[in-house]
Amino acid sequence: MFDKSIINKTIRTLILSDFFLFFAVGLLAPIFAVFILENVSDKIEVIGYAVSFYWLARVIMVIPFSMLMDKLKGEFDEYMFMIIGTALMSLIPLFYLFSSEPWHIYLLQVVNGVANSMAVPAWRILFTNHIDRKVTGFEWSIEDVGVGIATASSAAIGALIANRFGFDFLFILIFIFGMISAWILFSLRDKKQFLKDLLRGSSDKGPLKIDIIK
Numbered sequence: 001m002f003d004k005s006i007i008n009k010t011i012r013t014l015i016l017s018d019f020f021l022f023f024a025v026g027l028l029a030p031i032f033a034v035f036i037l038e039n040v041s042d043k044i045e046v047i048g049y050a051v052s053f054y055w056l057a058r059v060i061m062v063i064p065f066s067m068l069m070d071k072l073k074g075e076f077d078e079y080m081f082m083i084i085g086t087a088l089m090s091l092i093p094l095f096y097l098f099s100s101e102p103w104h105i106y107l108l109q110v111v112n113g114v115a116n117s118m119a120v121p122a123w124r125i126l127f128t129n130h131i132d133r134k135v136t137g138f139e140w141s142i143e144d145v146g147v148g149i150a151t152a153s154s155a156a157i158g159a160l161i162a163n164r165f166g167f168d169f170l171f172i173l174i175f176i177f178g179m180i181s182a183w184i185l186f187s188l189r190d191k192k193q194f195l196k197d198l199l200r201g202s203s204d205k206g207p208l209k210i211d212i213i214k
Contacts, residue, residue, distance in 0.1 A: 010130040010188060011139055014123060017184040019146040021086060024177035026154030027170060028093065035167050036105060046102045053106045057113025066121040075129065078122040083185055085119025090178025093171040
């Protein structure tokens with residue numbers, strides 16, 4: 001898919017992970033309102049409140065998380081924020097299986113907003129740090145195209161799956177694709193170096209705390 005001589009391994013991995021994450025999110029996003037109306041509440045305002053809770057949590061937490069990542073030296077903190085945030089975003093659909101009250105949805109939307117405010121800034125920092133400077137526009141455009149393809153295809157596929165197999169099956173599928181995204185991010189690590197960095201913590205000096213392979 002990518003010319004390895006132009007795009008380094010870290011950027012390729014980040015783009016591929018983002019593709020699977022946006023594919024997972026896109027499976028539900030266009031029909032989330034339908035799920036709420038059919039399974040949680042027939043009140044339309046619940047849909048609006050759910051979206052509001054997500055964005056409030058995201059805008060409240062994204063700046064503190066980003067400032068913390070800027071303050072801590074190296075990339076170990078960004079890497080862990082990205083992994084944890086992506087994993088949380090992937091787990092949330094499983095809890096929709098047991099949601100029957102509006103407050104269940106609101107709580108999950110808050111957690112989703114917090115998880116997103118962890119994963120997205122961390123991903124952007126790592127992408128910016130490792131981008132190939134001579135093809136900056138090209139690599140950002142590849143990311144944009146990947147997200148667009150994932151979102152467009154998953155929107156149609158998610159609706160078909162929900163209609164034919166139900167939302168429960170769809171939530172499990174979203175979880176699987178989300179965890180694939182997290183697993184791809186984990187592959188950035190040299191496993192032995194990962195254990196050393198984990199034990200060493202965030203007190204080290206220097207530009208990097210983890211060895212992200214190019």
